[in-house]
């Protein structure tokens with residue numbers, strides 16, 4: 215597969231990934247962000263988010279993550295819908311392979327792949 219050289223690759227589209235993208239794109243670092251299998255991250259599976267500055271009346275998690283994405287795109291972040299299969303940090307520039315087996319040659323990478331919530335298995339946890 216064809217190789218591209220990328221200045222900055224951001225892996226993950228939760229609050230951490232989009233925040234990195236906003237700062238990096240404003241700084242002219244031309245970031246490319248891979249959203250992964252959960253675009254918007256964990257906050258897309260919740261309803262009211264009440265502790266984020268800038269939303270005095272709270273906001274729905276999915277809506278907030280669309281705002282994050284729009285803000286990153288506004289400054290030129292390129293958003294990709296796929297995910298990253300492997301990262302080789304042992305040589306520079308880094309070699310990273312995406313879900314289409316495309317080989318990406320990357321000068322800098324920010325890994326913001328988040329976490330998974332530990333569920334208790336309660337019925338009420340399935341309600342949004």
Ligand SMILES: Cc1cc2nc3c(=O)[nH]c(=O)nc-3n(C[C@H](O)[C@H](O)[C@H](O)COP(=O)(O)OP(=O)(O)OC[C@H]3O[C@@H](n4cnc5c(N)ncnc54)[C@H](O)[C@@H]3O)c2cc1C
Pocket residue numbers: 225226227228229230231248249250251252253254255256257259260262263264265296297298299326327328329330331
């Ligand atoms: C039900 C629920 C309610 C919550 N409510 C609140 C709240 O009200 N307030 C609050 O502050 N926090 C809340 N949290 C916690 C909050 O969601 C997390 O702290 C936050 O989402 C972490 O952000 P993150 O960017 O680090 O990672 P995440 O949101 O976990 O995002 C990780 C991202 O990485 C991507 N990814 C993973 N692997 C790959 C890969 N191989 N290639 C490409 N991308 C990849 C995923 O697709 C995802 O986009 C809640 C969490 C849950 C589960």
